[in-house]
């Protein structure tokens with residue numbers, strides 16, 4: 001057996017998670033799958049360069065047979081038949097309890113976009129998940145407020161591990177950093193799969209940021225091996241894949257096909273999708289330059305093409321189509337902000353339900369009832385809309401790539417906003433908090449990626465702003481210095497300087513960093 005070492009420091013109750021048996025299981029996963037992960041990451045770069053050079057992507061010729069033949073994914077387990085409201089959030093103890101009690105059908109327990117992978121979050125999150133699975137999770141806040149699970153129904157847990165690109169440096173396997181995705185998946189599966197089955201649920205996952213069906217095949221092989229290793233029936237795992245990269249939008253059918261014994265559905269992860277489009281075509285010229293982030297809504301033609309194709313593909317294959325995250329969040333101390341957020345979330349969920357989605361995401365417990373109301377209005381007595389085939393939809397490659405028709409402007413206020421939000425979020429992330437309310441919007445790793453990649457793209461394309469100014473690296477550096485001054489005393493000093501440096505690196509470096517979390521991880 002390959003050598004596995006834990007380098008991370010002590011975390012409360014880590015001895016319950018990092019047991020010799022669990023580590024052996026992780027070592028087995030790495031021995032079989034880490035090499036393939038490395039090859040697949042290398043393949044991403046080559047494909048991106050070709051797409052950027054030609055300004056094109058297309059459906060794959062070699063998988064036409066998969067798209068044209070007749071097959072369906074496995075049927076839904078009983079507790080995933082109705083997914084009309086899913087609350088997302090980090091696995092922090094208090095929030096975990098609030099999410100489970102929120103009335104949502106599903107809790108997306110997030111070790112990804114909403115989580116800083118500090119070692120204590122990685123291990124502490126697993127402690128909280130194990131307690132949540134067993135129904136024993138409880139917490140007393142520093143103010144003395146008691147939290148426990150309410151009697152009755154709780155949200156079904158669907159865990160989201162890190163994407164394939166992130167390593168876990170606090171564990172080494174054969175002398176190399178572990179794969180973050182395999183650590184998150186492996187520890188959760190090892191400790192909880194049997195306990196979940198005993199409780200009438202199962203090991204359920206959301207899979208983020210994939211770029212091809214070959215990456216889905218790797219996950220499928222991981223599931224098959226993990227089930228065998230623990231003596232759990234093949235097909236027990238259920239996975240919902242986020243279609244949140246532009247290349248994956250061209251492989252929705254193939255991704256479901258690879259995972260068909262384990263697939264539950266696809267999710268329209270809108271924020272990473274926007275980031276991926278900017279990243280993929282960042283140097284492909286003006287046709288791919290988006291206006292201000294706030295101008296790009298779900299009704300932009302390319303976003304409609306994406307969500308319509310997702311619903312059609314899912315229902316053709318018996319898979320759930322899950323909507324995404326409206327970033328507007330209520331503020332319990334500000335009724336006006338709350339009223340406006342609730343109205344916008346109503347609109348978003350009404351559109352999704354009307355389009356045929358089976359359910360959607362909310363970021364905050366006060367939004368659960370709204371999502372429930374909008375979906376229930378369309379579902380009636382049914383638990384989902386799998387029967388709505390959307391045969392009326394037909395989407396072309398050109399429609400998915402029609403960035404040019406997006407209404408909106410590149411403005412000086414938008415640029416400053418991108419710098420301000422990016423720095424505030426990075427400071428929060430470095431402090432261990434991967435999801436934050438900033439200017440009444442939910443910000444997480446995906447939304448911050450949009451801010452910094454858009455700045456990079458605007459500089460590269462010398463975009464003209466509404467003021468007549470051209471976006472240059474010097475203009476951005478000036479804004480960064482203003483933002484730093486404005487945030488002094490607002491953002492903790494220990495994180496402000498590093499956040500500003502990091503923003504400059506990920507928004508202005510000649511060589512575009514693939515993910516902001518890669519350099520950020522080296523600072524925590």
Ligand SMILES: CC(=O)SCCNC(=O)CCNC(=O)[C@H](O)C(C)(C)COP(=O)(O)OP(=O)(O)OC[C@H]1O[C@@H](n2cnc3c(N)ncnc32)[C@H](O)[C@@H]1OP(=O)(O)O
Nearest residue numbers: 088089095098099113114271325363364435436437442446
């Ligand atoms: C692009 C994507 O991937 S989207 C998915 C990833 N992103 C996320 O999951 C973000 C989820 N949302 C959040 O993390 C939070 O809502 C934030 C950070 C945006 C705002 O959090 P806060 O500032 O704490 O909000 P607020 O003060 O209004 O919270 C009120 C209560 O609701 C709880 N709460 C807020 N959001 C959540 C949530 N998502 N899950 C569980 N509880 C929550 C708070 O813990 C607080 O509980 P308390 O009254 O017991 O103290």
Ligand SMILES: O=CC(=O)O
Nearest residue numbers: 269270271272446
């Ligand atoms: O993970 C969701 C997204 O929008 O990104």
Ligand SMILES: [Mg+2]
Nearest residue numbers: 113269272446
């Ligand atoms: Mg995402």
